[in-house]
Amino acid sequence: MGLSLRRFGNWLKKTAKAVFTPENIIAAIAMAAFSPFNAFMAGANFLTRVAVYAVTNAALQTLSTPNTPSMGDFSNEADGRLVNFKDTTAPRNVIYGKVRVGGLIAHAETTENDKFLHLVIVLASHEVNAISKVFFDGKELTISSNNVTAPSRFNGKAKVYTKLGTDDQSAQSQLVSVSSSWTNAHKLSGIAYIYVRLEFDQDTFSNGIPEITAEIEGKKVFDPRDSSTSFKSNAALVIRDFLTDTKFGLGASSSEINDTAITTAANICDENVTLANGSTEKTYEAHGVIFSNTSVNDTLNKLLTSCGGTVTYTNGKFDLKVAKYVSPSVTITQDELIGEVSVSTKRSRADRFNAVKGVFAPESTNYIATEYPAITSSTFETEDGSRIYASYDLPFTTSSPMAQRLAKIVLFRSRQEVGLEITTNMKGFQLAVGDTFQFTSAKYGFTNKIFEVISWNLTANSDGLGVNLGCMELASSVYDWNAEESDFTNDDTNLPDPFTLPTVGLELSDEIQINNEQIISVLIAKPTSTSIYANQFEVQVREADASPENDFISLGVSNSDRFEFRNAKDGQKYDVRARMISYIGVRSAFTTGEHTIVGQTAPPSDVTNFAVNLVRTEAHLSWTPVTDLDLSHYIIRHNSRTSGGENTYSNAQTVIAKVSRPANTAIVPAQTGTYFIKAVDKTGNASEAASSSIVNVDEIKGYNAVTSTTQSPNFNGTKTNCSVNSEGSLVLNTSTLFDSATGNFDDAEGLFDGGAGTIVTSGTYEFDSVIDLTAKYTSRVVPTLTMTRVDYVNLFDSASGNFDDRTGTFDGDVQAFDDTDVEIQIATTNDDPSSGSPTFTAFRKLIAGDYTARGLKFKAILTTTDTQASPVISALSIAIDMEDRVISQGNVSSGAGSKAITFSPAFKELGGIGISAQNLSTGDFYVITSKSVSGFTITFKNSSGTDVDRTFDFVAQGHGEVAA
Numbered sequence: 001m002g003l004s005l006r007r008f009g010n011w012l013k014k015t016a017k018a019v020f021t022p023e024n025i026i027a028a029i030a031m032a033a034f035s036p037f038n039a040f041m042a043g044a045n046f047l048t049r050v051a052v053y054a055v056t057n058a059a060l061q062t063l064s065t066p067n068t069p070s071m072g073d074f075s076n077e078a079d080g081r082l083v084n085f086k087d088t089t090a091p092r093n094v095i096y097g098k099v100r101v102g103g104l105i106a107h108a109e110t111t112e113n114d115k116f117l118h119l120v121i122v123l124a125s126h127e128v129n130a131i132s133k134v135f136f137d138g139k140e141l142t143i144s145s146n147n148v149t150a151p152s153r154f155n156g157k158a159k160v161y162t163k164l165g166t167d168d169q170s171a172q173s174q175l176v177s178v179s180s181s182w183t184n185a186h187k188l189s190g191i192a193y194i195y196v197r198l199e200f201d202q203d204t205f206s207n208g209i210p211e212i213t214a215e216i217e218g219k220k221v222f223d224p225r226d227s228s229t230s231f232k233s234n235a236a237l238v239i240r241d242f243l244t245d246t247k248f249g250l251g252a253s254s255s256e257i258n259d260t261a262i263t264t265a266a267n268i269c270d271e272n273v274t275l276a277n278g279s280t281e282k283t284y285e286a287h288g289v290i291f292s293n294t295s296v297n298d299t300l301n302k303l304l305t306s307c308g309g310t311v312t313y314t315n316g317k318f319d320l321k322v323a324k325y326v327s328p329s330v331t332i333t334q335d336e337l338i339g340e341v342s343v344s345t346k347r348s349r350a351d352r353f354n355a356v357k358g359v360f361a362p363e364s365t366n367y368i369a370t371e372y373p374a375i376t377s378s379t380f381e382t383e384d385g386s387r388i389y390a391s392y393d394l395p396f397t398t399s400s401p402m403a404q405r406l407a408k409i410v411l412f413r414s415r416q417e418v419g420l421e422i423t424t425n426m427k428g429f430q431l432a433v434g435d436t437f438q439f440t441s442a443k444y445g446f447t448n449k450i451f452e453v454i455s456w457n458l459t460a461n462s463d464g465l466g467v468n469l470g471c472m473e474l475a476s477s478v479y480d481w482n483a484e485e486s487d488f489t490n491d492d493t494n495l496p497d498p499f500t501l502p503t504v505g506l507e508l509s510d511e512i513q514i515n516n517e518q519i520i521s522v523l524i525a526k527p528t529s530t531s532i533y534a535n536q537f538e539v540q541v542r543e544a545d546a547s548p549e550n551d552f553i554s555l556g557v558s559n560s561d562r563f564e565f566r567n568a569k570d571g572q573k574y575d576v577r578a579r580m581i582s583y584i585g586v587r588s589a590f591t592t593g594e595h596t597i598v599g600q601t602a603p604p605s606d607v608t609n610f611a612v613n614l615v616r617t618e619a620h621l622s623w624t625p626v627t628d629l630d631l632s633h634y635i636i637r638h639n640s641r642t643s644g645g646e647n648t649y650s651n652a653q654t655v656i657a658k659v660s661r662p663a664n665t666a667i668v669p670a671q672t673g674t675y676f677i678k679a680v681d682k683t684g685n686a687s688e689a690a691s692s693s694i695v696n697v698d699e700i701k702g703y704n705a706v707t708s709t710t711q712s713p714n715f716n717g718t719k720t721n722c723s724v725n726s727e728g729s730l731v732l733n734t735s736t737l738f739d740s741a742t743g744n745f746d747d748a749e750g751l752f753d754g755g756a757g758t759i760v761t762s763g764t765y766e767f768d769s770v771i772d773l774t775a776k777y778t779s780r781v782v783p784t785l786t787m788t789r790v791d792y793v794n795l796f797d798s799a800s801g802n803f804d805d806r807t808g809t810f811d812g813d814v815q816a817f818d819d820t821d822v823e824i825q826i827a828t829t830n831d832d833p834s835s836g837s838p839t840f841t842a843f844r845k846l847i848a849g850d851y852t853a854r855g856l857k858f859k860a861i862l863t864t865t866d867t868q869a870s871p872v873i874s875a876l877s878i879a880i881d882m883e884d885r886v887i888s889q890g891n892v893s894s895g896a897g898s899k900a901i902t903f904s905p906a907f908k909e910l911g912g913i914g915i916s917a918q919n920l921s922t923g924d925f926y927v928i929t930s931k932s933v934s935g936f937t938i939t940f941k942n943s944s945g946t947d948v949d950r951t952f953d954f955v956a957q958g959h960g961e962v963a964a
Contacts, residue, residue, distance in 0.1 A: 074393040078361040078369035081289055082213050084121060091294075092125035094248050095218030096241070096303075096396070097233035097287030100135065100367040102213045106193065107186075111178050117198040118175055120182070121212055124192040125248075125292075126219055127165040129231035131194060133215035134160050137207075137499050138366060146174075151500055152589070157204045158196065162214075165192030192216070206585035207499070215367075224259035225266060235307035235396070236265035236320055238286040242303055243311070243318050248292055249299075250318075258317040265322045269307060275401050276483045284308075284322055287363075288396035306396035308409050310434045321434045323409050325476040328436040328450055332424055334443065338463040339423030343444055346417050353390035353414060354380035356407040360394040372403035373486035375411050390414070401485040409478060418473040420451055423459060428467030432456070436474055450474050496531065501588035504529045504537065506578045508595035510568060512629050519630045519682065521599025523565035525555065527578040527591070536581040539563040544573040544594055557581065570599040603688050604628040604679040610691035612675055617780075619670040619695060625662060626679040626687075633680050634659040635818065636666060638847075640673040640786050642694050649676045649690035650789040650817040653824075655847050669848035671782075672697040678818065686818060703780055703881040704959040706908060709858070710877040711767055722763030722862055730873040731790070732763045732862050759792070759867050766859040770833045771880060776963040777908050778852040779882045783824045785860075786875035789817060792868050820864045820871040824878075828853030852963045856880070882908050882960035890953040891918070897947050898929070898939045901954060906934035908960020916953040924948065933958065 081093075083102045090104050107120035123131065134141045141160065142150035148158040163169050171184045172195045196212055198205065221241040222229045232238075240262050242249040272280040284307035290299045300311065308323025357374035361367045372394070381387050392410050397403045420439065431437055431453050438448040455470035496502075505528035513522050527537040536559045540552035552575075555563040568574065574597065577590040609624040621636065636659065637652035652674070659666050668675075674694045678687040711717060713728030721733050735758040773779065826846040831838035833855035843859060858878055862871050887903050903910075910933045915926060923943025930937040940950035 074361075074395045075359045075369040077395065078359070078367070082211070082367070084209075084212055092248065092292040094126060094245070094290045095124045095128060095216050095288075096221075096238045096290070097285060097398070098132075098215065098217050098363070099287050099289060099361070099398070100133075100213050100215045101289060102211065103193070106188070107175075107182060109179055109181065111180075115200055116178070117200070117209070118179060118182075119196045119198070119209075119212065120172075120175070120188075120193055121196065122188070122191055122193045123214055123216055124165060124218065126190060126192065127167070128192040129164075129217040129220055131162040131164065131192065131214050132217055134162075134194065135213045135215075135366075136210035138211070138213070139497065139499060153204050153500070157199045157201050161195040163188065163191075163193050163195070165190055203587040206581075206587055210499075223266070224257075225263050233285040233287055234266050234269045234282070235284040235286040235303075235309070236262055236269050236322060238306070238396075239300075239303050239309065239311070239320055242290070242300065248290060250296060252318060256317055258314075258319045261319040261321065265307070265309070265320045268322050268324050273401070273405070273481065274483050276485055281399055281401065283402075285399070285402065286396040287398045288361075302395045305392075305394050305406065308406055312433050314432060319432075323406070323479060325474075325479040326436060327476075328438050330427075330430050330435070330437040331440065331448065332422070332427060332437055333440045336424045336427045337422055337441075338425050338466045339459075339461060339468070341441070341444065342421040344417075344419040347414075349384070352384060353388045354384050354411070355387050355389045356392050356411045357389055358392040358394055358403075358407065360397050360400075360403050362400055362403075363398045364400070367398065372400055372407065375404055375407040377411065377415075380411075380415060404485045405481050408481070412478040413472075413474075416473045416475065416478065418449075420471040420473070421469070422471070423461075423466050423468045425464070425466055428456075428469055431467075431469065437471075439471075496533070498533055498582060498584065499586055501533055501580055501582060501586055502529070502531050503589050503591045504534075504578050504580050506576065506591045506593045508576055508593050510595065510597050510599055512600055513566070514629055515566065519600060520566055521568045521570050521597050523568040523574055523576070523595060523597060525563040525565070525576050525578060526561050527563075527580070528561060529580050531580065531582075533582040533586070534580045535559065535583045537561065537563070537578055538581060538587070539576065539578045540590075541565045541574050541576045543569075544575045552577065568597045568599065570597050570601045572597050600630050600681065600683050601685065603685045604631055604681045606687045606689045607634065607677045607679050607691040610675075610677050610693050612693040612695050614670050614695065614697065617670050619668050619675065621666045621668065621675060621677070621693075623664050623677060623691065625664045628679070628681060630681045630683070631661050631679055632682045632684075633661060634663075634666075635678050635680055635686065636668065637676045637690075637818070638668075638671055638673055639676065640671070640784060642672065642674060642696065646788050647674055648789075649678070649692070650820065651787055652676050653785055653787060654818075654821050669782075670695065670697045671848055702884040704884065704909075706773070706779060706880045706882050706960065707771055708877060708879045709767060709769060709771060711765070712873070712875045712877070715765060715873075715876075717768035717859075718764075718766040720764040720766075721760045722765055725872075728874070730765055730860070730862070730876070732759050732864060732870040734758050735760050735867075759864055759870050761865070761867070762861060762863045764859055764861055765873075765876075767857060767878070770855050770857040771878075772833045772855050773880070773908070773960075774854070775906075775908075776830050776852060776854045777882060777960050778850055778963055779880050779960065780849070781826060781846060781851050781856065782848045782879045782881065783846055783858075784875065784877045784879065785822060785824060785873065787822050788872045788874065789820045790870055790872050791817075791866070792870075817866075817869070819866040820869055821862075822871050822873060823861045823863070824876075825859050825861060826851065827857050827859075829855040831855065833857075884957070884959050885961055886955060886957050888953070888955040892952055892954065894926075894938060894940045894950050894952060896949045898937050900930070900935065900937045901956075902935040903933065903956060905962040905964070906932075907956075907958035908962070909933060910956065910958040912957055914955040914957075918951040918953070920950060921948075924950065926950070926952070 081101050084105050086105045101123055104122040105119060106122050109118045110116060136154060139151050141148050143160050146159050146161055148154045148160060161172055161174055163172060167189050169187055169189060171186045175182045175195050176184055194214060217231050220229050220231050221237045223232060223237055240257060243252045243257060244254060269282060269284040271283045273283050274280050286303060286306040310321045312319045355374055355376040357371060359369050360372050361369045392407055394403050394406060433453050433456055436450055436452050439446050439451050440448055451471035452474040453469055454472055457468040459466050459468045507526040509524045511522055511524060512519055523541065525539045527539060536557050538557045539555040541555060542552045555565055573594055575594050577592045579588045579590045581587050605626050605628055607623050607626060611622050613620045635654060636656040637649060638655045639647050639652035641647035655668050656666055672695060674692050676690040676692045678690045680686050715724050715730050722730055723733055725731050824846045825843040827840040827843045828851055829838040829840040830853055838855060860876060864870055885907060913936055921942060924940060926938055926940045928936050928938050940948050942948045
């Protein structure tokens with residue numbers, strides 16, 4: 001007869017009872033005499049045996065009783081099917097509809113010294129319609145010709161091959177060709193699997209082997225409506241397949257399936273339901289996995305949740321009804337009752353609930369288990385006084401609206417609380433479990449009240465053979481649905497993918513440091529990230545533009561955001577790359593950058609807080625020390641101007657070429673004009689901008705001009721490598737004479753006045769005369785110099801030579817150059833300069849100062865370090881001043897005659913003499929004779945002209961003194 005009762009006896013014991021036709025009773029009685037069945041039912045009474053054989057139903061109990069039983073921990077089951085595992089006793093599985101699954105690792109092998117890992121992962125224990133998607137760690141792969149191309153971290157590092165599980169499939173040839181143990185005999189016929197080849201890469205597989213899963217279009221099912229076998233997720237057809245599956249299902253034959261009922265149920269499942277967003281979906285679909293270690297009863301119960309269905313075994317066939325209201329066609333009245341009537345009107349509070357929630361694994365979450373939106377009723381909640389949840393998992397439902405419809409049916413059926421137990425005459429044989437009927441009883445106040453048959457039992461009493469019916473009230477509103485589903489939000493979080501990390505930010509710079517008393521340049525890399533997964537950074541560096549290309553040097557892995565590459569080469573360009581490493585070892589893609597080391601080639605910082613304080617004839621300079629580690633010294637220049645466009649650093653004269661660090665003060669002769677200062681580093685780079693301080697020095701009191709010499713504008717002195725231009729200024733000569741230049745005149749670079757850009761590096765101008773003070777004196781020598789800098793090639797394209805050899809920065813201020821200078825020098829002698837053979841000292845630098853000598857001679861040295869620029873002297877003079885001097889003496893006795901007073905040392909010039917007599921008589925007077933710079937003679941006389949002795953004081957005022 002097709003169905004082995006030995007095999008399914010235990011399952012049948014657990015099922016509910018159903019009603020059947022009188023013809024089937026005869027068949028049932030006959031079957032009761034069949035020995036295998038009789039042995040299985042030993043101890044049961046005859047009528048019970050008939051009832052149990054007649055029907056199998058488990059799901060109806062689930063949907064009818066308000067105390068909804070748990071479907072088990074589906075959340076764990078759903079999570080468990082998304083992992084890879086190795087287990088020699090693992091159960092087999094069957095996939096219905098479309099789901100994502102992991103699978104059993106049937107084979108794992110490495111080749112080429114562990115370069116490649118080969119995995120065979122069994123997905124289903126049967127042929128599947130398609131392996132539509134493959135995932136690594138939950139991320140869908142893009143696969144082209146079996147090569148994984150995305151996500152990018154797997155690009156070129158993985159290959160995927162699929163086998164759908166046909167009975168005649170061959171072994172995976174790509175694996176056979178490289179494996180030492182997988183042969184052509186390993187066909188895995190009737191088993192769907194994927195073969196994955198992974199190529200070792202620390203960054204790609206930093207967290208080990210990825211979890212490999214696949215989205216499967218599962219088993220093909222038979223459709224009695226057109227006798228086709230194809231992939232479908234129609235819940236009724238899936239349940240039919242399970243009933244007929246001889247490996248994992250009931251194993252019923254096709255003749256034992258009521259395909260008329262299946263067709264009706266399948267058509268209901270295929271009806272379209274309008275959703276809240278205006279789209280439609282099928283009424284009921286089944287998408288899920290069954291396992292061979294799950295009991296047939298439990299598996300069928302889970303499948304029936306997909307459609308709210310009921311399975312019965314009647315008249316030798318399995319019937320299926322899915323959740324849909326069917327109007328009753330049978331009416332039972334008091335006249336058809338042959339026994340007592342039992343009515344229950346309300347469930348106990350322990351059995352009541354007013355809200356339904358549960359877990360499903362929707363496609364929208366990539367089949368990860370989550371809760372569907374709970375179904376609640378404010379009316380029911382008010383009746384009960386508080387919210388009471390029932391848990392109802394839906395392991396074969398992947399649509400949120402569908403899940404909500406099924407949950408609503410469960411909730412509203414639970415609130416159909418009027419229960420009825422009656423015994424009817426033979427009219428009860430017109431009903432079956434799941435059928436509805438109208439019941440009228442004046443005694444109980446029922447008029448055509450609709451009930452649904454929950455249980456059916458054959459019974460006999462004094463009134464004859466009858467049917468005992470267990471019933472629950474039913475309203476069509478239980479199945480109503482008007483696009484009322486709630487929006488479903490995937491999870492409660494939106495965390496970024498931990499396996500696809502964003503690239504880091506990268507800031508590059510350099511600085512100089514002191515290492516073992518040596519100045520070194522250091523490349524600084526600062527990676528940044530706002531990713532919640534950022535744990536550490538890795539930075540690598542190499543010289544750019546190397547040939548052949550150098551390998552990167554690792555600067556290490558650290559949770560610090562600062563990495564240093566020490567002893568970097570100044571002027572060298574470096575390639576730098578950085579990435580983050582997460583807490584689980586996943587590495588991001590590299591962010592790359594490049595940086596050219598400035599290092600010690602960078603100019604030092606500008607000097608700040610430069611100030612000048614005058615103390616009589618001295619200028620006391622001070623400033624805030626520059627903190628650059630490679631600072632060498634400071635240079636101080638002076639410009640005689642106090643304002644105007646030419647009052648610049650480049651037009652100034654160097655007064656102190658080097659003030660070594662760490663000094664931050666200097667003393668120079670006080671001069672009206674502007675003092676400038678720059679810092680200079682150890683490679684000779686000067687600050688980009690000069691700091692300045694303007695000084696106005698009043699005429700120094702107590703000094704007198706003795707003589708001077710002015711050389712401008714004629715500059716009649718001796719000129720070496722310099723000459724007077726048309727404007728009456730002294731400039732350096734060119735190294736190439738106009739007549740000596742080769743080539744065409746127009747081809748020469750630079751300006752005509754610049755000698756085609758070939759200025760000599762230095763020239764000397766010796767003053768046209770020597771100053772003779774007639775004697776050896778100490779005098780103040782003060783030069784006056786007005787100079788500017790001329791650049792004969794200011795245009796970028798006009799410059800000769802290498803661009804990098806030009807002085808200053810590309811966009812720097814040309815007025816900040818210090819490549820031209822003029823130094824005034826002095827030489828002195830104590831001899832008579834006109835004697836023909838005076839001995840002069842060597843020339844030395846003159847700023848302003850006191851010199852003791854008779855003769856003084858001067859020269860100016862013009863210099864440039866730019867062959868296209870020259871200093872220009874427009875005014876040049878020297879002033880000789882001598883300090884005021886006073887000689888006095890008191891209580892001098894003149895004696896009775898002439899008294900000679902000697903000035904020691906003698907004045908350069910005598911201004912005057914003052915006499916104060918102390919004991920003069922009436923008529924006394926004095927006479928001064930022989931007055932000179934070296935002294936005077938005084939004679940006191942009385943009124944008669946006779947020399948007399950008197951006491952006097954004198955004061956002599958002049959300037960200069962003859963030096964010893």
